[in-house]
Amino acid sequence: MPEKCCGTCVQTKCTLLTADNPKVYIEINKTYVSPEDKCVHYTCKKINGQLSTSQMTVICPYFNPLDCEPGTETTHANGCCKTCKPRSVCEVLSNKEVIKVGKCESPQPVNMTYCGGHCGSMSKYSAEANKMMHKCECCQEFKTSQKKVELTCDNGSKVQHLYVHVEACQCKPAECVPGTTTKPQRRRRR
Numbered sequence: 001m002p003e004k005c006c007g008t009c010v011q012t013k014c015t016l017l018t019a020d021n022p023k024v025y026i027e028i029n030k031t032y033v034s035p036e037d038k039c040v041h042y043t044c045k046k047i048n049g050q051l052s053t054s055q056m057t058v059i060c061p062y063f064n065p066l067d068c069e070p071g072t073e074t075t076h077a078n079g080c081c082k083t084c085k086p087r088s089v090c091e092v093l094s095n096k097e098v099i100k101v102g103k104c105e106s107p108q109p110v111n112m113t114y115c116g117g118h119c120g121s122m123s124k125y126s127a128e129a130n131k132m133m134h135k136c137e138c139c140q141e142f143k144t145s146q147k148k149v150e151l152t153c154d155n156g157s158k159v160q161h162l163y164v165h166v167e168a169c170q171c172k173p174a175e176c177v178p179g180t181t182t183k184p185q186r187r188r189r190r
Contacts, residue, residue, distance in 0.1 A: 011051050012027075015053075016042055019036065024042075026053065029043075029045065030043070030044055033079070038080045041056045041058070042056075058081065060081035063083065063084075067084075068084035069087045072084040086118060088120050090116075090117040090140075090171045091169055092167065092169050093115070094112060094114070099163060101151060101159075105152065117139045117169070120137050123176075135173075135176070136173070136175065137174060139170075143166075143167040146163070
């Protein structure tokens with residue numbers, strides 16, 4: 001009896017073993033996203049006649065829920081990264097500095113206060129106006145006082161100097177400066 005010849009098996013899908021051990025079959029040029037970790041994507045590719053599974057991990061931008069307006073947290077459509085509307089944080093900050101005026105300076109560093117943080121801003125297209133509408137806010141001083149410090153000069157004399165001490169800060173409307181976005185230029189034909 002002549003030997004029968006059987007066909008050979010041809011792999012048509014990639015096989016992936018998942019953490020909880022069930023096998024997942026991925027079709028060629030298709031991507032599988034694990035329900036346990038939506039930031040990891042597995043793709044089945046055919047390379048030189050062989051099937052291979054590649055893994056890609058989505059890197060999300062920095063996210064801290066404490067920086068969010070309450071109730072604005074959302075997850076991107078990819079199901080992986082989180083985003084939110086940033087909370088306006090404008091606060092009094094300080095650092096120690098030696099005050100110098102001409103050839104006079106404070107003998108010791110002085111606690112200098114200033115405003116720092118981020119405030120709301122927006123750039124949004126308006127169909128009614130048919131242009132981009134901008135809203136800008138800056139973190140600025142809201143309440144200040146004057147403080148006095150004694151400066152010692154090179155010649156040994158002492159002078160009184162008044163400086164501004166920031167006590168409170170707030171987000172204030174500001175003029176939006178036109179951006180640096182450039183329009184695409186058309187190439188000239190020669």
